[in-house]
Amino acid sequence: MLLCDFHIHTRYSDGSVGLSRTIDLYGQAGFDVIAITDHVVNSDSLIGKLAHRFRLSVRQDNFEDYMRRIDSEAQRAWNKYGMLVIRGVEISKNYMSSDDSAHMLIVDIKKFIPAGWSYEKIFIEAKRQDALVVACHPHHVSDMSRETLYLWNNREKYARYIDAWEIANRDDVFNVISLKKYRYVANSDFHKPRHLYSWKTLLNCEKDVDSVKNCIRHNKGVAITLFRN
Numbered sequence: 001m002l003l004c005d006f007h008i009h010t011r012y013s014d015g016s017v018g019l020s021r022t023i024d025l026y027g028q029a030g031f032d033v034i035a036i037t038d039h040v041v042n043s044d045s046l047i048g049k050l051a052h053r054f055r056l057s058v059r060q061d062n063f064e065d066y067m068r069r070i071d072s073e074a075q076r077a078w079n080k081y082g083m084l085v086i087r088g089v090e091i092s093k094n095y096m097s098s099d100d101s102a103h104m105l106i107v108d109i110k111k112f113i114p115a116g117w118s119y120e121k122i123f124i125e126a127k128r129q130d131a132l133v134v135a136c137h138p139h140h141v142s143d144m145s146r147e148t149l150y151l152w153n154n155r156e157k158y159a160r161y162i163d164a165w166e167i168a169n170r171d172d173v174f175n176v177i178s179l180k181k182y183r184y185v186a187n188s189d190f191h192k193p194r195h196l197y198s199w200k201t202l203l204n205c206e207k208d209v210d211s212v213k214n215c216i217r218h219n220k221g222v223a224i225t226l227f228r229n
């Protein structure tokens with residue numbers, strides 16, 4: 001099965017490791033498929049504005065550069081490690097209350113999607129781009145500062161737009177996802193090298209972008225594993 005991680009941050013947002021070194025860390029650890037998913041943060045709240053001030057967000061004006069860098073690193077990763085690297089972002093709607101906040105991965109994104117758009121508009125645009133939508137850390141997490149509950153609280157309304165939910169994120173496992181029988185993946189939410197050792201997804205499919213997306217959407221041949229040093 002393919003060892004995968006679809007939730008990785010670099011210095012394009014709030015990760016501590018640059019893109020090239022991140023690729024090498026994953027390549028040397030033997031990963032088959034990864035997605036680079038730096039934050040695209042909303043700017044209609046105080047904490048959103050702060051993220052922009054500190055340059056912790058991919059923006060409309062550097063999105064093309066971000067895509068090009070990922071593409072060139074993807075080529076290098078394929079040649080050197082046989083590792084598939086997919087373009088992504090984590091749309092991050094940050095507000096003071098965790099009940100109002102939500103993060104979602106857009107995996108295989110092609111064009112910039114602003115985090116200030118409504119949920120419906122974001123989901124419809126992601127579908128138009130044939131990108132995968134993953135609800136991130138959707139329930140209570142051990143680090144309360146990272147909690148985002150909006151999508152879970154509004155799951156009746158939004159579940160139909162969501163291709164998969166994170167059933168595990170780094171050290172946290174969300175049993176509620178299995179109780180609802182939602183489609184799932186597990187990701188590291190990588191920000192630092194030690195986050196490599198965390199929950200991951202295993203997929204039983206071919207190593208190409210369409211097969212990976214189909215496998216997650218059908219959620220057959222999907223497993224999770226705790227990747228440890």
Ligand code: ZN
Nearest residue numbers: 090103136137
């Ligand atoms: Zn997040």
Ligand code: ZN
Nearest residue numbers: 007009090189
């Ligand atoms: Zn994240």
